[in-house]
Amino acid sequence: MKLKFSYLFLLFTQINIALFSQTQKTIVETIDQFNNAIKNAIPGNTIILKNGIWKDVQLNVNGIGTKEAPITITAEKEGEVIITGNSKLTISGKYMVVSGLWFKDGVPIDKEVISFKKDSKTFAYNCRLTNCTISNYNPTDKSIETHWVDMWGKNNRVDHNNFTGKTNEGTTLVVWLKGEEHIENNHLIDHNFFGERPELGVNGGETIRIGTSENSMKSSKSTVEYNIFKHCNGEIEIISNKSCDNIYRNNLFLESEGTLTLRHGNRALVENNVFVGNNNPRVGGIRIIGEDHTVQNNLLIGISGDDYRAPIVVMNGVQNSPLNRYFQVKNATIQNNTLINCNAVQFGAGKDNEKTLAPINSVFANNLITNTNSGKIYNANDVISGITFTSNFVDADVEIDGNYFTKVIVDWEMLGSLPMPSENNNLLKSAIKIATSPVVDITNSARTYFVAGAFNLGNKLIPEAINAIAGPTWKPLIEEPTLVKKAQTLVVDPGVETLSKALKKANSGDVLLLNPGIYLVDKSMKINGNISIIGKNEGNGVEIKANENLEKPISYFFRVTQGASFTMKNIMLNGDAKEVVKYAVVSPDENESEIYNLSIDNCQLVNFTNKNGGSVFKAYIGTMADTINIKNTLISDAYRGLNLSYEKDPLGKYNAKNLIVHNTVFKNIDEFAINYYKSGSTVDGGNLRVTNCVFSKVYNQEKGYAIKNKNIDNVSIVNSVFEGSYQVKNFVNLSGTSNSISNCLIYDNGSIKTSNNAIMENIAFKNPKWEDKKLFIPSDKSPLLKENNGIANIGLQLKQ
Known part of the structure; x- marks a missing residue:
């Protein structure tokens, strides 16, 4: 009986210890207190950073949590723990969660602000960065390359964060595949708000990059979904896919001046995304390079970009392409997309003496395109015989090739501000289903009968990409920092x-x-x-x-x-x-x-x-x-x-x-x-x-x-020389009282045309008599000098 009692007492004690450990919360005010707390953290612990400014700190979040009881590092109040200066966060170990922090107006020196690794051997697995913000966290020298988030390891998640205001070189968020520890990583990047990133002017301004050219044939299996990309203008590649087997779905791209680019790697799935360009000529859609990609159920509205920034771009490839160039498009499936008032789709884009391989074994099927601007539907920059065109419908006042497209008049109805094909579109039901046709539409609703385009007929649901709630639960008020810099x-x-x-x-x-x-x-x-x-x-x-x-x-x-x-x-x-x-x-x-x-x-x-x-x-x-x-x-x-x-x-x-x-x-x-x-x-x-x-x-x-000064209101041409254009009839045409030419010399040249009371006075038709014909310096006897022409000093002072 005594032994049984002792056993029960021990079991009761262990249960209480376990429950205590799972609920233990520690508030820290200094980096030393944090380091001590994280060193002793066990599964279920929460470390709370005190509200206030944390400047020039190295937050190394390393530990072993469990799926049921992760170790959490969070803010006393979301958004009121400000990480600034030259601060850095590393996340490593297993089941570690960081939440509620604001990296604000910092000046980083290291290559990354947040990294899912402690060192070259210690990475993150099943860890999470959530409900945080990084804003205007840039070095003073914008040519210095930094990343805001580097993802290493496997099964990590970056979600419900805000990333706004990156201005220097370097991708905002990078997924790395260097080393076997990072292959087939299954990272999840979801429900984040990627805010304004101004044009960088050079490569390296991507918002997301998954992989590198060197590792682009490796499988990442990362998923990017339910994110918003607004004014992400860093460079032409908003997202740069440089690995295999990645998924991009249910994302919203708002006036971002670039494209979702399948730059390297194969077997990407791009579906259910919404691109809104508002007719900005630098906004693009989806660019396709490589093999076995599927692009389906996407909605593109007002995408006015051209060439590499077109709504859909199917690139030409390079013979025997090295990893860092352009692989031929093979086995691409582009289907059931809806394009509304967009620029022309580009096939064989980039064709030149190097990019000579047109797309092959590919399908362009069941897409719906409508224009009210009578713009071109597509451009074939190379042969398109390697693409099978099936049941693509065009609602536009434009000439089409019946081998590729079918002309229809679509009955549209508005769902809020979104045009939707109504139930009264029987012609769209003539679309021919292919083996890979999607069984749901862009709203994830079953296709009860198959039609072209991204939506079921008579759809009443907003696409999930538009309805997604992205960014932290708290709303950061992000203002561009006012930096007073002395000119150098x-x-x-x-x-x-x-x-x-x-x-x-x-x-x-x-x-x-x-x-x-x-x-x-x-x-x-x-x-x-x-x-x-x-x-x-x-x-x-x-x-x-x-x-x-x-x-x-x-x-x-x-x-x-x-x-x-x-x-x-x-x-x-x-x-x-x-x-x-x-x-x-x-x-x-x-x-x-x-x-x-x-x-x-x-x-x-x-x-x-x-x-x-x-x-x-x-x-x-x-x-x-x-x-x-x-x-x-x-x-x-x-x-x-x-x-x-x-x-x-x-x-x-x-x-x-x-x-x-x-x-x-x-x-x-x-x-x-x-x-x-x-x-x-x-x-x-x-x-x-x-x-x-x-x-x-x-x-x-x-x-x-x-x-030539057509319709320019105020024109004044004074003290000038026109010579040597003897075949010209009229070298200038002036019209109106606010147009005038005076004190000028004409030699071996055409004449002046005036109308509507334009003013022409003090014109000399003489040899300018240059002392130096190369520098146009007049001689002492030149009629350009007032004492020799009675008009004015027309002499030049050109410094050469």
Whole structure:
């Protein structure tokens, strides 16, 4: 009896100890207290971080919990434990949970902010990061690469978090497959909100990457579902699939300027996702590369991207492709997707001398496409005989090929703001079911009878991707941190990519001071913020040109992004290369309408002779500069000069409020020197001022012109020279009292056309008598000097 009592007492004691351990909560206020608590934690323990600022801390969450009793690290109150400074979190062991923390406005030094490993041998298994936020957690140098979350090990989950405001190089969330411990990892990434990530300007700005090129043929079996991606614009790949057997489903992509890209690896499933572009021309959908992928039951609305950013992109492949290039698309199934008011689907995208393998053994079946804009349905960039087209329906006022698509008129009804095919669409029921056709629609409802598109007819359910509740249960108020940074002068030495690297490190207000020499460029550069690039010597000596060994030629040297101000001084930009650079400087991309500014002073812009639409400067459609100011500059040996002529809207759009050109030479230009165009006269605007300039051998054809200024309200051409374009009939056409040309010299050149009381006065038709024809310096006897012509001093002060 005594033994039995002792046994029962012992059993009762063990049960109480177990119950106590499962409910034990420890509040910690310092990192030392935390380290002690985590060291002694047992299954079921909860460690609570005290509310407040935790700065420059290393939180190593390592332990062994169980499925029934995990070890939990959480905030005293969700969102009120602020992790900042150079802080880092590691999660390792088994069944560890981290919840409720806010990594806010930090300045990390390590490669990752949160990592599912302690070291190279200690990883996480069945662990979870949930209900947390990382916002604006970036190094001061945006060229430093960091990741916000690195997933290692197996069976881990990242869910209900908010990731917003990553601005530096490096993917936001990475799944790693380096090592056998991480293959077939079955990670789950779900119900997260991925917020704004501005364009990085270089590769490495993905929001999610699963795998790497090197490990892309390994199976990951990760699932990405019920997440929201809003304004994730870091680069063209919002999600970069670089491994096998992954699932992407029920995600919502809102105006994110890129695509869900199946970049490497095979057998991905992409289903039930919703893409909303709102006609932003940089927003894309799904890009397909590799083998055995299935893309089905997706809804794409207003996806206006083109080329690699099209709504659906089926790429061409590379013969015997290495792991880091483009594998041929094989055995792809693209079915039951609905595209509403989207741009054209691209087949064989990227075809060139390298990407020669068109898609094969693939199916494009039972898709429903509707357009109200009469836009093209698809582009075949290569042969499409390797794709079987079955029961694809088009509701649009556009010509189609009956071998690939069937024209229908769909009866649509609105479900909230979503168009849905109604029950009255019997033609859609003629869709032919194939072996792999989905048995449910995008809302996960059974297909009672089979139809084309993502939805059952008469559907009354919102897609799960739209209804998903993503992000933490608490709502972080994320504000961009106000950083007061003193402008710096960064001295740059010549060499390969030295300028690009310096530009990545530059912050708004900085000056890049270039030592004399040749700067070789491998890729185009983007100007963000207020940036000045200045050659150290006024006499130039700084030359920027494309590297001759480039596999892919660069299109332009500099792009001024929207909202930016770019000053370039004492620089030579040389477009001469194996394949001539198309532009020296370009505006923001199409329809990026935020005001920018450009100033070019004492520069030489030479050898931009690309005849495939090239020019020294190009303003893209839908962009607007406040002021473009070019002075003391030589623009020579080019196909075109300044091109601001792409606006076609009849409502009077144009690309710059003010275009000012002073003391500048345009020499040997095949076509126009200036084309400044407003698409109609219904809106006032546009100011062109040309002073003390030389136009020598510009557009020397009968219908050529030096300056085209159609519908520009205010035009003033003063103290300038037009010579050597003897075949031109009228080198400028001025109309209206606010257009004028005065104190100018014309020699061996066309004439001036005026109308509607435009002003033309003090025009001299004489030989300019240059002392230096190369630098256009007038001699003492030149009629450009006032004492020799009785008009005015038209002499130039060009610095060369």
